Amino acid sequence: MNALLSALLLAALAFGILHGSESVTLSEAADPDGRARAILLFARIPRALLAALVGMALASAGGAFQALLRNPLADPFILGVSGGAALGSVLGIGFSLPFELVSVAAFAGAVLSMLSIYAVSGTRGRRDATALLLTGVIFNAFCFALILFVNAVVTMEQAYQILFLLIGNLEVTDMGTVAIVAAFVLSGFFTLCFLSGRMNLLSLGDDEATSLGVDVGKLRAAIFFSASLMVGAAVASSGLIGFVGLFIPHAVRLLFGADHRLLIPASGLLGAAFLVFADAGARTLLMNTGYATQLPVGVITALVGAPLFMLLLRRRT
Amino acid sequence: MIAKSRSPAAGEEIKLIEVGFSYGSSEVLRGLSLYIGRGDIVGVVGQNGAGKSTLLRITGGALAPSSGSASLCGAEISKMKASDRAKKIALMPQESRIPFSYSAVEVVLAGRAPHLPAFGFESRRDEEIALEAMEKTDCAQFADRPVDSLSGGERQRVMLARAIAQKTGVLLLDEPTAFLDIRHQAAIHALISKLSEEEELTIVAAMHDLNLAAAFCRRIVMLKDGSVLAEGAPEEVLTEDTIRAVFDVNVTVGKDPATDKFYIVPTA
Numbered sequence: 001m002n003a004l005l006s007a008l009l010l011a012a013l014a015f016g017i018l019h020g021s022e023s024v025t026l027s028e029a030a031d032p033d034g035r036a037r038a039i040l041l042f043a044r045i046p047r048a049l050l051a052a053l054v055g056m057a058l059a060s061a062g063g064a065f066q067a068l069l070r071n072p073l074a075d076p077f078i079l080g081v082s083g084g085a086a087l088g089s090v091l092g093i094g095f096s097l098p099f100e101l102v103s104v105a106a107f108a109g110a111v112l113s114m115l116s117i118y119a120v121s122g123t124r125g126r127r128d129a130t131a132l133l134l135t136g137v138i139f140n141a142f143c144f145a146l147i148l149f150v151n152a153v154v155t156m157e158q159a160y161q162i163l164f165l166l167i168g169n170l171e172v173t174d175m176g177t178v179a180i181v182a183a184f185v186l187s188g189f190f191t192l193c194f195l196s197g198r199m200n201l202l203s204l205g206d207d208e209a210t211s212l213g214v215d216v217g218k219l220r221a222a223i224f225f226s227a228s229l230m231v232g233a234a235v236a237s238s239g240l241i242g243f244v245g246l247f248i249p250h251a252v253r254l255l256f257g258a259d260h261r262l263l264i265p266a267s268g269l270l271g272a273a274f275l276v277f278a279d280a281g282a283r284t285l286l287m288n289t290g291y292a293t294q295l296p297v298g299v300i301t302a303l304v305g306a307p308l309f310m311l312l313l314r315r316r317t
Numbered sequence: 318m319i320a321k322s323r324s325p326a327a328g329e330e331i332k333l334i335e336v337g338f339s340y341g342s343s344e345v346l347r348g349l350s351l352y353i354g355r356g357d358i359v360g361v362v363g364q365n366g367a368g369k370s371t372l373l374r375i376t377g378g379a380l381a382p383s384s385g386s387a388s389l390c391g392a393e394i395s396k397m398k399a400s401d402r403a404k405k406i407a408l409m410p411q412e413s414r415i416p417f418s419y420s421a422v423e424v425v426l427a428g429r430a431p432h433l434p435a436f437g438f439e440s441r442r443d444e445e446i447a448l449e450a451m452e453k454t455d456c457a458q459f460a461d462r463p464v465d466s467l468s469g470g471e472r473q474r475v476m477l478a479r480a481i482a483q484k485t486g487v488l489l490l491d492e493p494t495a496f497l498d499i500r501h502q503a504a505i506h507a508l509i510s511k512l513s514e515e516e517e518l519t520i521v522a523a524m525h526d527l528n529l530a531a532a533f534c535r536r537i538v539m540l541k542d543g544s545v546l547a548e549g550a551p552e553e554v555l556t557e558d559t560i561r562a563v564f565d566v567n568v569t570v571g572k573d574p575a576t577d578k579f580y581i582v583p584t585a
Contacts, residue, residue: 070416197436201427203417207410210379212483213403213431258417261438 001256005269009052012273016048016280046173050181050237051279051297052272054170055244057185057234059271061227062245063252063264064192067199068223069129076245077235079136081228083143084113085235086165093161094150103177103236110232113139118224128206132224168241168298170279181233188230189268195223199260243302244271244278247309254312278304330355330519331376331487335385338371338543345371346543348385355486356517358509360524360534360551363563367540369523370411373489376521377408389487403431407483409476411491418463421475425451425460428482450482451475453508455501469496477505481512488512490522494529506533527581531555539563552579 017040018024024044028036061076069078076082088109092102121135151162198219201209209216234241248271252263275297281304282297331353338346346368353359361369374380375387381395388394389405397405407428415424428450429443439447451457456474464472473496480488493509494502510533512518524530530537531551539547539554541563547554560568560581572579 066417070414072416194436197430197433200419200423201430204415204424204427205410205413207374207377207379207408208413208427210399211377211403211406211408211410212427213400215399253417257423258419259423261436 001262002265002269005266005273009269009273009276012276013048013052016051016276017044019280020044020283042174046175046178047170047279048276049178050173051170051275053178053181053185054234054238054241055248055271055273055275056189056268057230057271058241058245059248059274060189060192060264060268061230061234062271063249063260063267064195064199064223064227065245066249067203067260068220068227069133070203070205071129071133072250073246074133075242076227076231077140077240077242079132079224079228080117080139080143081110081114081136081231082235082240083140083147085110085232086240087113087143087146089165089236089239090147090150090162093158093165094154096158099171100177106236107232110228110236113143114225114228114232118221129220132220164296165239167296168239168301169296170238170241170282173237177237181237184233185230188226188233191226192223192230193265193268195219195226196260196264199223199264203260239296239298241275241298241301243298243305244275247301247305248274251309251312274305275301330357331387331389331521333372333376333385333387336372336375336382336387337384338368338375338380339383344543346375346382349540349544350385351538351545351548353519353521355519356513358513358520358522358533358535359538360522360530360536361538361540362524362527362530362555363540363546367563368543369540370491372540373408373491373521373523374410376487377406377489378402379408400431403483403485405485406487406489407480407485408489409480409491409493411495412469413472413476415464418465420461421456421464421467422447422451422460424464424475425478425482428479428484431483446484447478447482450478453481454478455504470498470501473497474501474505486517487519488521490520492525493522495525502529509533527555527560531581532578555579555581 022039024036024039028034029040031037058076065074065076065078066072085106089102089106092105097105117135117139121131151159154162198214201212201214202216202219206216249263249267252266252270256262256266278300279297282295282300285295286293333349333351336346336349337344349372361372363369371380375382376394378394378397386393394402425447426439426443429439429446433439448457448460451460454474454477456471456478459467459471464475467475473493477493494505497505506529509520513520534551536549537551537554538545539559546563547559555570557568557570560566567584568581569584570579570581
């Protein structure tokens with residue numbers, strides 16, 4: 001099954017790389033000095049790879065948070081880390097930092113919020129799922145209040161940038177950024193895959209998991225930190241791309257069952273493929289319509305994801 | 318008359334010595350001492366909030382005692398490595414809400430987790446063990462159904478099968494038959510007796526139904542306010558006096574001449 005999804009991901013990447021506002025064929029790209037080759041190397045390939053990494057991060061972290069919180073409605077943005085990352089970005093935009101530094105500020109925001117959420121949620125002695133969830137939700141609300149505050153005092157141009165960030169947008173990317181994001185996302189992904197057997201036990205309940213040999217406190221910390229770092233890297237590089245992290249794990253569960261040992265890797269692969277396709281759509285949908293802009297990919301994910309999900313849900317019942 | 322705690326006999330397995338436990342500022346267990354021998358079936362009875370579940374969770378290692386010690390064959394339970402403890406003690410908590418649509422057999426297979434490496438899938442042998450456990454608790458017929466579509470009683474049989482599939486020497490059961498119909502109640506208690514006799518499992522069950530406890534447990538531990546009020550054979554412990562002391566209710570304790578089993582009914 002995961003082999004099938006890997007093939008789907010490769011197909012998505014090929015499609016995403018060859019598809020765009022300017023059509024490019026492989027034979028054109030073979031010309032070392034051609035424009036086609038430049039488009040591929042400096043625009044399409046990094047962007048498709050980033051889309052795949054972000055999709056993988058959001059979908060697998062979403063599945064992991066659902067197990068961690070024992071709540072199928074959880075998504076990667078529920079535990080506050082995304083709010084911290086978005087706030088970092090928004091402050092970066094507000095202070096007119098260069099693009100690279102905005103991402104750094106976002107990632108710093110993610111790490112800081114991750115550490116403080118973890119510390120605060122444990123102050124009542126028991127760091128259970130409810131404490132973690134409440135802390136995260138409240139932290140998010142606070143961050144968004146600050147984001148809207150910043151949004152109200154910046155220039156129109158900056159406010160527009162902030163809007164794109166909140167919808168989720170895959171910006172122009174260089175291979176260096178892709179490599180950094182890849183380091184966080186892939187290490188997080190493999191850690192989550194390794195922990196996925198124990199996620200099954202954790203989802204049965206704290207006492208059950210303990211009785212089945214799981215050190216619940218350590219497992220919770222491991223899932224929270226590795227998924228949060230992935231989410232931080234994803235939000236820092238592309239803003240809050242919604243719906244992927246909620247919809248993909250559910251789709252995988254409907255298609256292949258609830259066992260996390262399949263669910264986590266499959267969600268990562270399917271999420272990656274989905275976001276590459278969605279981004280190809282976002283880049284080309286308004287092509288030849290007179291609008292000079294590209295859609296933010298966050299518009300497409302929910303627009304396509306929601307009806308697809310309804311369809312899956314209906315087919316199952 | 319209130320029966321006194323018995324002194325430890327040879328081959329004792331579980332020892333609780335002066336165990337105290339508090340959730341925040343509310344003290345749930347105080348100075349609780351208890352000895353449970355290998356192959357014993359012990360029913361823990363007492364009012365809601367008397368500490369029955371806490372006692373089980375401490376014995377299962379889900380909680381560490383605030384004071385005193387809880388040990389299994391001499392090893393402090395809260396200090397054992399979780400993965401080692403899971404091979405020796407299985408805990409079936411009261412009611413489990415499972416948020417995902419696992420199939421029933423997947424839930425039972427989770428009982429094999431302590432016997433698998435950190436990341437791995439169950440072998441055919443594990444599947445055989447799981448199905449065998451499901452047959453014992455009469456739930457193999459819905460092995461492939463999603464657990465969230467099962468009734469409370471059906472789910473309880475699945476959870477018990479999971480604890481049995483864990484293949485531990487000690488089974489801790491919190492209200493194992495609370496949601497079961499009378500046929501399955503009898504069947505599960507017969508199974509518990511059989512497991513203790515044939516496989517020498519040590520079984521500790523928190524129970525509300527005093528008649529069931531009397532019928533199926535070899536020993537009864539009566540809790541009041543977080544410590545042991547009385548302990549011993551059912552007919553020694555479950556008297557009109559102790560029941561009034563613990564539950565604040567008047568009962569008649571009698572013996573059915575036909576079956577020689579004794580019964581407890583509240584007097585109006």
